[in-house]
Amino acid sequence: MNTLFDALPKGVFIFLYADDIILVAIGKTKARTRTKLQAAVNAVGRWAEATDFNTAPEKCAIAHCCNSHHVAFDRPVKLAGATIPFRKEPKILEIKVDRRMTFTSHFQQIKKDCESRKRLVRTISSRHTKCNRKTALNVSQALIHSKIFYGLELTCRNWEGLATTLAPVYHGAVRFASNLLPSTPAEAACMEAGILPCRWAIAINVVKRALSFLEKTTGGECQILDIAKHIYSEFTNTQLPAIASMRRVRNRPWNKRCPNLDTKLTRIVKKDDPHSATQPKFLHLVNRKYQNHHKIFTDGSKLEEEVGIGIHGICEGLALRLPPECSVFSAEAAAIAVAIRRKSESIPTVIFSDSLSVILALETGESKHPYIQEIEDTCDILTTICWVPGHCGIKGNETADHLASIGRRTRSMVTREVPVNDITKSFKQKASNHFIDHWTNLRGHPQKIKGSLQRWEDRESRIEQKVLSRLRVGHTRITHAHTISRVNPPLCSTCNSRLTVEHILVNCPVYEDDLSYNDEDMSLNKSEGEGRRNDQQATIGGPPKNDNHQTLQANPMVITFTVLFYTFSLTVLRSLRDW
Structure with missing residues (x-):
């Protein structure tokens, strides 16, 4: 199929999907x-005859995409003597394309x-005694999200x-999975369920697919890249x-030979x-196997938005910086x-690293990480990569760790290129922060109730979780x-005030006695009070005891709401069953 590209005339673009061909001709007038x-269709016909491919004119279609009136060509376009039909909204891989490329009909x-x-999501989430919101959300992702994100x-x-x-x-699927009312605000429903709203989810998928295209090509340009750059800049300001x-x-x-790897210390050293x-x-292993080897220690470090690597054993040591999007795994692999690049090619060398995940990725040979693939391609037979336990007082490892900390703040960079997985993970976090x-x-x-996308643990009863x-x-x-x-x-x-959930559970004088009882019960010293807050939040499915979420810890309504929910478990819960 690749020979088809050379058969086309200049000025015509071609897109190939398996055995489906899309020809794009651009001109200032209809005739041109x-x-x-x-000319492009004739070239495809000649190529098909030469390569014994069959063409089906009745399955082809022509579409006119522009901002002017939707008018067909004055003369038909023919393939193998048959006229190719003209359609207003043809389908390309099950995607309807209109003349303005807005995809409104699609x-x-x-x-x-x-x-x-x-x-189907509503049926799954509403006809069981036990709560199964996690299952309903997974079904929603498989059935609905896949349909929305197809063809991005x-x-x-x-x-x-x-x-x-x-x-x-x-x-709507999120509301059904959580048993919320159809009129519930969309952003509140998504936050309570712990997922991003539609706009943010689409933005993440567009950037993710553009990055997937970029890492497999060199210097290619397409429309999704320009849109992904615009989205990335809008959500991250970078x-x-x-x-x-x-x-x-x-x-x-x-x-292809696997690099020489030594993980013997994983079976000797206990946690x-x-x-x-x-x-x-460690010294026994070095004296027995690597006494005549040149010894190099490497380490990677990341703190907030600073990433660095350290290498001990080359010159007086190297301390270099990586882009802030890189992960610790990427830093260890880059080190x-x-x-390997800086070592001597004629001397046996052993590189000690405390990253077992990097060594295991090298062992499997299935990693698509660019730094791992570089190690596989450049590591020669004289080089061995050995795992060493980190932060155990081993002198070379501690020196490399210190150099990595220095590398986070240095100006010298290893590279400005970032692996796609690291950019995707970083963008997801920044998009979540943006929301x-x-x-x-x-x-x-x-x-006032929830200020993070962390998923809270659901109740076992579906009725209780719905309320x-x-x-x-x-x-x-x-x-x-x-x-x-x-x-x-x-x-x-x-009290003739606006009836809200906050008013019923916190401010209404009808429950003043219960509120007073709860206030007395919670009048503890500061340390005991913080522990009680964490216990109560964990009881309703909130963050764990050590969660550092300021909104929940600083807001007394969360505590009162929690206590009242269980204080009225026999009366209020029954009356709220149909809420």
């Missing part, structure tokens, strides 16, 4: 465009197709329209870093061994790669039925 397209069709899938390489041209049109489908390309897409060839027992074992900043600026009831989820988002039948019936908001019959 039609002439280019006919988005509407996806929205229609997902309605039955949403009903093409539909990302109008990714804002995609997010606007299909957000109701995406968020530019998309340079991408480290893979050396190969497949696993290590069977006839709880003291330093006094670990050092003699070994640099050590959390947006969330905290809303300043409503749900913001709890609706109380968290502050959107219940008794407080928000007016949004459906279009009447005035309800007022509290006791």
Whole structure:
């Protein structure tokens, strides 16, 4: 199939998907465009005859994409004597393409197709005694998210329209999985479930697919790259870093030698061994196997947005910096790669590293990490990579660790290229922070309850979890039925205030005695009070005891809400069953 590219005339673009061919002809007038397209079709016909391929004109279609009126060519385009039909919205790999490339019809069709899938999620999440929200969310991701994100390489041209049109489908499935009301605010439903809203999820997938394209090509340009750069800049306020390309897409060839690896110390050194027992074992290994080898120690370090590597045993030591998006794994692998580059080629060398994950990745030969592939390609037979326990008082390892700490703050960089997995992970975190900043600026009831995307543990009972989820988002039948019936908001019959979940559980004087009892019960010293808060948050499925979330720890409503939920377990829970 690759010979087809050479058969086409100049000025015509071709896209090849298995045995499907897309020809793109661009011109200032219809007549000139039609002439280019006919020449390209004739070239494809001649190539098919020469290579014994069959062409099917009845399965082909022509589409006119521009901002002017949708008018067919004056003269037909023919293939093998048959006229190729002209269509307003042809399908390319099941994606409808309109003349303005907005994909409006395609988005509407996806929205229609997902309605039955949403009903399946609703059935799974509403007909069981036990809570199975995790399963419902996984089913939603498999059935609905896959449908929405299909073909993003093409539909990302109008990714804002995609997010606007299909957000109701995406968020509706989240509401069904959490047993929330259909009128629950979308962002509150996603935050309570611990997932990103539709717009942020689409942005992450667009960037992820653009990066996947970049790491497999060199110097290629396509539309998804420009859109990904714009999205990355919008969500992070920084530019998309340079991408480290893979050396190969497949696993290590069977006839390529695996680097010399030594993991004997993993079977000798135990996890709880003291330093006094670990050092003699290491020295015994060195004196027995590597007495005549040149010894190099490597290490990688990351602290917040600073990444560095340290190499001891080359000159007076090397301390270099990596881009802030790199992970500790990448830093450890980069340190070994640099050590192999700088070592002497004629002397047997042993490189000691405390990263067992890097050594295991080298052993399997299945890693697509560019630094790992560089080590596999450059490591010669005279070089051995040996695992050594870290932070056990081994002099060379401690020196390399110190150099790595210095490397985090130095100006000299190993490379500016970052592996795709590291950029993807970094962007996911920054996109989550972008949404959390947006969330905290809303300043409503749900913001007082939860301020992070961490998933809280669900209750075992589906009814209890349904009530709890609706109380968290502050959107219940008794407080928000007016949004459906279009009447005035309800007022509290006791104090004539706006009826809200916060008012019922915290401020209403009807429960003043219970509130006083809870205040007395919680009037402990500061250390005991903090421990009680953590215990109560863990009880309702909140963060663990050591969670450092300021919003939850500083807000007394969370504590009162927790105590009241269980104080009224026999009365309020029954009355709230239909919330």
